[in-house]
Amino acid sequence: MANLVYIDDEVYLTDIFHSLFKDTYHELHTFNDEYEAIEHCLSNPPDILFVDYRLKRMRGDEVAQRIPKDVHIILVTGDVQIDTDYKFDGVIAKPFKLVQLLHTVDGFASH
């Protein structure tokens, strides 16, 4: 079982995450607002953080820098070119395949 957080300003996308993980034994929290998400992650560090690149006020790499170091951070983005020095633990391109998400989580959980 893994603790998951997904931050995206697209409500439908966070909804898809919910629908996907609700019947699994993983625990998922999603946020459409990055500040709420950062607060949550600081008090309850997840195992994996999925984060969008273009959020309402911040970029995904800026969010990632505020998250405790031991959190595994995966960028989920529709951009085809990202200009950042931040090293994400993984990148998933939108539009993503659900099975891709499941594999990522299962792969981490089986560590």
Place this chain on the structure above:
Amino acid sequence: MFERFFNYSNELMCIASLDGKFLHINDAFVDLLGYSREQLLTRPFLDLVHPEDIEKTQLEMRHIGAGQNTVNFENRYRCSDGSTKFISWKSTLDPESNLIFATARDITTEKLAINQYAQLYKMVTDNIIYVKTDVKGVITEVNDMFCEISGYDRNELIGKTHKVVNSGVHSHDFFKTMWKAIRSGQVWKDAITNRRKDGSQYVVESIVAPMLDIDGKVEAYIALRQDITERIQYQQLSKKNLDILNETGEIAKVGGWELEIETGQLFWTDETFKILDVQKRNGAQPVLEEGLQLFTDEHKPIIDKAVNDAAQNGTPYALELQAMTPKGEVKWVYTNGKANYRDRKIYSLSGTIQDIHEKKLAELRYKEERQRSIQSAKFAALGELAASVAHEINNPLGIISGYAELIKYQGRVDEQKLEAIMKSCDRIAHIVKNLKRFSRSDSSPTKTKVDLAEIVVDAISLTQPRATRHLADIDFFSNREFYVNGNHIELEQVVINLINNAVDAVAKKPLKQISLELKDTDSDIQLRVIDTGGGIDDGLKIRMFEPFVTTKTENMGTGLGLSVVRGIVEDHDAKIEVENIEQGAEFVIKFPKYIEEANHG
């Protein structure tokens, strides 16, 4: 006895009366005049004297009557055959009989010779520079013309040698040769540069001939001279002009030519020979037909027509053509020509020829480069656009495909339709990803290990919409990789170009099939683009990879596509060829195989 002697004599003899009649006349005299003896003895001899000489003859007779002897008196007699004879007289009045005793000589031949000599002498000395010297070369006689040209008075020349006019231009040997010739009795001829009194020089064409005495010994020399200073100067000037023309022509790489219409004879300057790489034959100039052979088969009709038009109608021309040198080298030249008239008739054409090969190549390269950069700028703009909108497209795409997948897992609806939705999402995502790649077009594209199969798939995804609009099928299947060393974007442009050309070719044909094939042979990797567009004209096949060669109407194509393709292909050490096959054309690009070795990392 004296009578007989009188008649046998070859001398002319007669006895005449003071009143003007012959009393006795010898046979020689009768024979000379041709009249009968009777006629001569009955008529007054003044009737036979040339009318112009009657007066002086009468005067001379009065002198004789007065007792004066006549020595070498000359007059002319008219003979029975109409001819005139010069006669020289020696006469005495015999006091006893009061008769004239005369002997005479026919001097006609001498007279005529002297007369001719006098005329010749006058003609020569009036018109030609004339000098006579003694055997030592001391001047004994000069005419006015020699004084005039040398600037010396007659008395400054007589008694001197030709050292007076020596210019110092000629060597000692030059004069030695002359003296050797004329001393041995030969005539010597050459051009001599002499010096005037004022120091300036003049050039004379000189003939020096020895005059021989009766024994055949040289007794004097005569020199006849013609002033050729102007001619020499003109020759030097025109040679100088030609030299300058050749020199400037060489620097400017411009040659001159002239064509004589009637004979077809061409005159070329040195540079023209050089530009066309034709060996200059000694003295011989080429003829028109040879000149026209020096153009490529394609351009020969153009120059043919231009020259004909100029020769017949006087139409001037200026053309950029491909010349073909005798060594088979193709070279761009600019040539122009115009008609020259004489008495309102075209008698020649003249013009220039210029080597513009480098310039033309640079121009073509520049245009090609520009076209390439325009194309890549277009692609770059497209790439930028794609990058900036990718986020906007991919987010909603993620929502569509995400929900479709969720619905599929929930298993409550038609799975096939959901598959269709998801596949469509994949296609959109693929195109967006491809477009974006163009935004990274570097100024010098780097080559890496690339998969041609992937490139073909990408190119098809970008050209498919246009092909579909023209109802053309693009067919490609591959289940493996074909690696070459190359630049993904550039090679993709090549494939896109070939597919787009194929689409144009099949657009108006009933069968609109475009197939792409990849093949791994022992020596290379081959990419084939095959269409059913009817094929390509043989004439066009050779030129189709040149810039600005197009069969498309204006606004349809620039004619640069295939030249850019060739440029990229050659940059990849690959070769492109085209063949006509059953229903259309087959383009083959042969790439060297990708070599996996140490120096590739």
